[in-house]
Amino acid sequence: MSNGILVFAEHRAGVLNKSSFEAIAAAQSLGVELGQTLTAVVLGAGANSPAQEIAAYDFSKVVYAENEKLADYTPDGYTDAMERVVRAVDPQYVILPHTYLVRDFAPKLAARFGKGLISDCIRAQVAEGRVTFSRRIFLGKIDADVVSDGEAPVFATFQSGAYRGDQATKGSGAQVETMNVEVGEVRMKPEAPFQEVKQAVDLTKADVIVAIGRGIKSKENIALAEQLATALGGDIAASRPICDAEWLPIDRQIGSSGQTVAPKLYIALGISGAIQHLVGMKNAGTIVAINKDPEAPIFDIADYGIVGDLFEAVPVLTEEIKKLKG
Amino acid sequence: MKQVANKDAILRINKDATWIEEGDLSYEVNESDGYALEEALRLKEKLGGEVVVCSMGPQRVKTVIKDALARGADRAIHVVGDSLQHLSAYAAASILADAVRDEQADLILTGLQSDDYGYAQTGVIMAELLGLPHATIVIEVDATDERLRVKRELESGWYQWYEMPRPALLTIQSGISQIRYATLKGIMAAKKKEIREVTPAGDATQRPSHQRIEKIYFPQKTKQTQFLGNGDAKRGAAELAEKLRTEARVI
Numbered sequence: 001m002s003n004g005i006l007v008f009a010e011h012r013a014g015v016l017n018k019s020s021f022e023a024i025a026a027a028q029s030l031g032v033e034l035g036q037t038l039t040a041v042v043l044g045a046g047a048n049s050p051a052q053e054i055a056a057y058d059f060s061k062v063v064y065a066e067n068e069k070l071a072d073y074t075p076d077g078y079t080d081a082m083e084r085v086v087r088a089v090d091p092q093y094v095i096l097p098h099t100y101l102v103r104d105f106a107p108k109l110a111a112r113f114g115k116g117l118i119s120d121c122i123r124a125q126v127a128e129g130r131v132t133f134s135r136r137i138f139l140g141k142i143d144a145d146v147v148s149d150g151e152a153p154v155f156a157t158f159q160s161g162a163y164r165g166d167q168a169t170k171g172s173g174a175q176v177e178t179m180n181v182e183v184g185e186v187r188m189k190p191e192a193p194f195q196e197v198k199q200a201v202d203l204t205k206a207d208v209i210v211a212i213g214r215g216i217k218s219k220e221n222i223a224l225a226e227q228l229a230t231a232l233g234g235d236i237a238a239s240r241p242i243c244d245a246e247w248l249p250i251d252r253q254i255g256s257s258g259q260t261v262a263p264k265l266y267i268a269l270g271i272s273g274a275i276q277h278l279v280g281m282k283n284a285g286t287i288v289a290i291n292k293d294p295e296a297p298i299f300d301i302a303d304y305g306i307v308g309d310l311f312e313a314v315p316v317l318t319e320e321i322k323k324l325k326g
Numbered sequence: 327m328k329q330v331a332n333k334d335a336i337l338r339i340n341k342d343a344t345w346i347e348e349g350d351l352s353y354e355v356n357e358s359d360g361y362a363l364e365e366a367l368r369l370k371e372k373l374g375g376e377v378v379v380c381s382m383g384p385q386r387v388k389t390v391i392k393d394a395l396a397r398g399a400d401r402a403i404h405v406v407g408d409s410l411q412h413l414s415a416y417a418a419a420s421i422l423a424d425a426v427r428d429e430q431a432d433l434i435l436t437g438l439q440s441d442d443y444g445y446a447q448t449g450v451i452m453a454e455l456l457g458l459p460h461a462t463i464v465i466e467v468d469a470t471d472e473r474l475r476v477k478r479e480l481e482s483g484w485y486q487w488y489e490m491p492r493p494a495l496l497t498i499q500s501g502i503s504q505i506r507y508a509t510l511k512g513i514m515a516a517k518k519k520e521i522r523e524v525t526p527a528g529d530a531t532q533r534p535s536h537q538r539i540e541k542i543y544f545p546q547k548t549k550q551t552q553f554l555g556n557g558d559a560k561r562g563a564a565e566l567a568e569k570l571r572t573e574a575r576v577i
Contacts, residue, residue, distance in 0.1 A: 074488075075450075075460060100481050104462045107415065107447035111454040115536040116415035116447050132540065139441055141337055142346070143545045150536030187459035188490040195483055208576070214333075232577070244501030257479055257499075265576040272333070286574040287549075288566065290559070295336065297545065303574065304566055305551045308559030316560045320567030324577055 002152035004037045005030055006091040008082070009054050010101055011042065012073075012193075016050045019097030021165030024057055026124065026158045027095040028169055033126035036092065039063060040174070041085050043078060045071035051176045058171030063089065069183040075105040076186040082109050084181045091153050093131070098157035110155040118146050118156040120275075139274040140297040160256070160279055201235070201251045208234025208265045211254055211281070212242055215270015215291060215310055219247040224314050225269055231321045232265070239277045255280035269310045273298030290314070327359040327379055327394060328411070329387040330442045343541040345412070355390045358437030362498040364505045366435050367398045369469055376400040380426055382418065383411045388521070395516035396508035402521045403429075407531065414535035415443075419451035421526045427456060431493060433474075438463050438497040446497075453495035460495040461488050465502055 007027035009020040024040065031038040037060040042051045044066060051064035065085050069077045082105070086094060096102045098120045110117045122143070123134040133146045133156055148154040203209060210229040216222060222236070229236045236252060243253040254261055255277040266284035271277060273289070273296055281287070282301050289302035290310045299305045306313050331337065332352040340347050366377045379394040381387045382405035391402045405425045410418070426434065434456075436449035446462075453460035465485065466477035475489045479499055508516075554569070555562020571577045 075462075079454075100463055100479065103446055104450070104478075107450035108454045108460070110447075111416060111419070111451040114416070116419075116445060116451060118537050119415075119445055119447060135444075136545070137442060137444055137542065138331065138337060138346070139333070139444070140545070142339070142542050144542045145540045146537050147540055148537050150534050154536070188461065188488045191487040191489070193480055193484050193486040196485065240500065246504070256481060258483065260482070265570070265574070286570070286576050288570075289551075290562075293334070293336070295544070299551050300545055300547045301549055302551045303549060304569060305553045306555050306559055306562035306566060307553060308555060308557060308562060310559070312559040313555075313563040313566075316563035317567055320564050321570075321577060324567060324571050 002090050002092045004039060004089070004091045005034070005093045005095060006039050006041055006086065006089050006153075008094070008096040008102070009040055009042050009050070010097060010099055011044070011050050014044075014050055016053065017097075017099065018165050019099050019160050021168045022160065022163045023095055023097040023158055024168040025163040025165060027093075028058060029163065030093065030095070030124055030126065030131065034129065034131070039089050039091065041065060041082070041089075043070045043081050045069070055174040055176050056170050057174070058169045059174040062174050062176045064176055064178045065181045066178055067181050067183045069186050072190045073101055074186045074188050074190060075108055076188060077183050078105040079108045079112070080183045081181045083112050085179065086113070086153060088179065094153050094155045096155070096157045098159045102157055106155065106157060113153065113155075115150060115155070118148060118154065120159050121156055122159050122162045124156070136275055139272065140278065141295060159275065161282070196250070200249070203235055203237055203252070203254065203259045203261050206235040206261065206263050208232045209237050209254070209261060209263045209281075209284070210234055210267045210269065211237040211239065211271060212269045213239040213271030213277075214241050216242065217270075221311070222247060224311070228267070228314055228318045228321070231318045231325070234263070234265070237261070239271050239274070268298050268302070269314060271298050272296040273300070327363060327381045327390050328356040328437070328440050329353045329381065329383055329390045330356045330440055333441065339542055339544070343543060344539060345542065353386060353389065355393065356437050356440050358439060358498055358500045360437075360505055361500050361502050362435040362437050363394050363397065363399065364503050365467055365498055366433075367506070368503060369433065369467065370398075373469060373471065375432065378403060378429060378431070380405070380422065382407070382422060382425075384408050391521055392516055393508060395519045395521075396512040397506055398512060399519075401519050404521055404523045406523050406525055410526070410531070413531065414537055415445040415447035416451055417531065417533055417535055419448045420455060420533065421530050422448065423452045423455040424527065424530065425524055433469075433492060434458070434495040436495070436497050438499050449495055449497040456495070458493055458495045459490045460497070461490065462497040463499045464496045465499045467496065467502075
């Protein structure tokens with residue numbers, strides 16, 4: 001019978017990413033509460049794998065699934081390999097970080113077991129041996145508690161920041177088992193990852209950020225936000241829709257596909273606060289939100305909120321700050 | 327293309343706390359699906375062929391279909407059913423795969439994620455069920471008659487190109503291009519375009535979903551937000567400036 005938890009650790013060229021440690025912390029927490037054993041899996045080719053590094057954490061075993069076709073990530077290669085590992089380990093739960101890479105292959109993997117993922121979870125609670133996963137729906141406006149009533153394995157991914165990677169517990173050295181996995185035809189050919197022209201603006205060093213979202217309504221209105229930023233000696237930034245509309249360049253974008261910032265002061269103007277934006281700024285010192293929708297998720301993490309028209313509030317705020325700064 | 331609750335809609339939770347009140351909800355097309363259509367139209371302009379739009383749900387999704395036809399799609403498939411929008415990603419993908427299989431399309435484009443359930447899986451599962459290679463979070467498509475190259479978005483400003491054979495399935499990221507508006511001419515032309523209605527096979531909606539929403543609720547606040555101005559935005563702004571100086575000490 002299926003038992004235990006299998007956790008997927010993601011790496012690029014042998015370097016584990018932060019989300020992998022968060023997934024490990026999530027899986028360990030479930031393992032303790034469910035009283036189930038934990039296996040970690042790393043995919044790769046040759047000796048260039050972080051399997052030994054992972055083995056320092058508290059697992060009953062680490063599986064290193066090896067095939068030359070796994071040197072570079074492809075959804076075909078990773079799905080084939082992971083399918084074989086999941087069938088061999090036969091776990092009750094498969095836990096993965098909700099990264100762009102996992103989003104690319106994990107639905108395909110789950111589909112091979114006739115199901116989807118419980119994706120992008122923010123919490124998991126165990127009661128009487130049953131796991132309730134919580135995930136955000138409606139762009140972060142509502143939470144949903146989800147249970148699986150199907151057969152094992154249950155596939156779940158955890159959102160970045162849902163668990164703390166530094167709380168992953170170390171163990172006494174897990175045994176690494178190398179599994180030579182079969183991988184079928186890989187249809188896609190990846191080229192080397194790259195960054196666009198060096199980002200002109202480094203918002204990670206800004207003390208003050210004034211960020212605009214959909215609520216700014218037009219490109220012309222951005223001047224209002226710029227005046228506020230100038231008065232505060234800060235930088236202007238934006239949520240994704242603003243950069244998609246090309247009202248601001250993409251190097252001003254905050255969020256999962258843009259920059260992650262932690263300024264002393266973050267002022268969100270007309271930003272509702274979709275998860276993809278929040279992950280890029282939730283660690284700011286003081287967060288201010290001005291939005292006409294009192295239910296906007298941005299208010300969940302704001303220290304100060306104004307529910308109302310930003311076109312009324314921002315000019316007054318700019319003037320008051322100029323006065324205070326003398 | 328999926329129809330979802332309007333982004334600005336005020337959401338109310340239903341009495342059983344299993345979903346939102348849908349009675350008076352306004353709807354729009356899912357954001358990234360709109361970009362998927364735009365990319366399809368651009369590929370057609372460049373390479374020829376036709377664009378077939380597929381949407382699933384009750385009769386109200388005709389709005390999405392007609393809008394897509396007005397923007398330039400050639401014909402449509404409407405998978406009709408009253409509760410189809412509540413299916414799990416796997417069940418939805420199975421039905422959609424069945425609905426489009428016989429089209430033998432060179433390319434299937436979907437949005438990367440829906441704005442309601444947010445599973446981000448339907449396209450990928452469809453690709454698996456149809457036996458197609460796929461790429462997700464695609465931000466640029468470089469297609470010629472001979473080859474298909476796609477630029478995928480990775481995290482934190484990184485990108486990667488993949489080359490793959492056709493037929494293939496791509497999930498499109500918002501912002502891949504600027505979306506066109508429907509012209510009056512397009513709206514008139516759309517009236518003559520075919521919308522084929524299909525219903526899922528009897529057992530398709532009865533397959534086990536493997537996941538079930540027990541309840542929904544508004545998120546617990548992680549911070550105690552001080553709301554300022556009490557509805558008066560100008561007064562709130564004045565209070566805010568003072569708080570930022572004296573309490574938060576960031577000015």
